[in-house]
Amino acid sequence: MAINPFGNSEILRPVNPWFILISLSAALLFKLLPLDRSWITPDLLALVxxxxxxxxxxRIGIGVAWCFGAAVDVHTASVFGEHALAYTLLSYFAITIHRRVMWFSPVMxxxxxxxxxxAAQAITVAIRVMFGGxxxxxxxxxxxxxxxxxWPLTQFLLLAPQKLPQHRDNDRPI
Known part of the structure; x- marks a missing residue:
């Protein structure tokens, strides 16, 4: 019996580029919300x-990560390039391991x-400390x-639009 490298046996539809843009924009808007940062809040933009x-x-590479990081830097009035560098390196290493990660379950x-x-968060903290923070x-x-x-919840939510229906419809080609 062959092992499916993507952790499940479902066939996914091609991703809609507008859905990628909407999900990234929603994560950016959550990052830009004026929340009390004394509480621990997840970095949904980094996660998405x-x-x-x-x-x-x-489709989504290092350049996109840099643009979103620069937008966060401008909004938070932090050292310009702090989040841009962190998100760029985060994206680089995520792309580097993307084939290996797909073999594991969502928890792994x-x-x-x-x-x-x-590491991305450590980079932002290190840059703040270097500049007097x-x-x-x-x-x-x-x-x-x-x-x-x-991560497992994010994976479930962002893959949901790509999943095919459970029951085969005779009018559909797939």
Whole structure:
């Protein structure tokens, strides 16, 4: 019996480019919300970028990640390039491991994604500290753990439009 490299036996429809744009834009809007940042909030933009880098590496690449990172830098009035560098490196390494990650279950995929998210967050903290900011403490890195924990849910939600119906319809060619 052959093992399916994508973790399930479902056939997925091709992804709609508008759906990719809408999901990335929604994640950016969540990142731009004026939330109390003293609480741990997941970085949904990084999560959605990693998802599309793994699933569609030819459509969503390093340039898209840099543009979204630059938008976050402008909005947060942080050092320009802080998030752009972090998201660019995050996308690069997500594209690097995209074939290997697809072989695992969603929970194991989250375990592979966690170090990438942690490194991206460490880059932003390091840049802030280099430019005179104070180190917020190690509890800040819990954001990466929370973001990685949302990976199975994110995968379920973002793959839902591509899934074919359960029952075959005789009028459809597939």
């Amino acid at each position: 970028l990693v998802f599309w880098n793994i699933r569609q590496p030819r 995929q989250a375990a592979h994604i966690f170090p990438l998210l942690l 104070i180190f917020p403490g190690p509890w800040m890195f819990a954001e990466s753990a929370l973001t990685a924990a949302l």
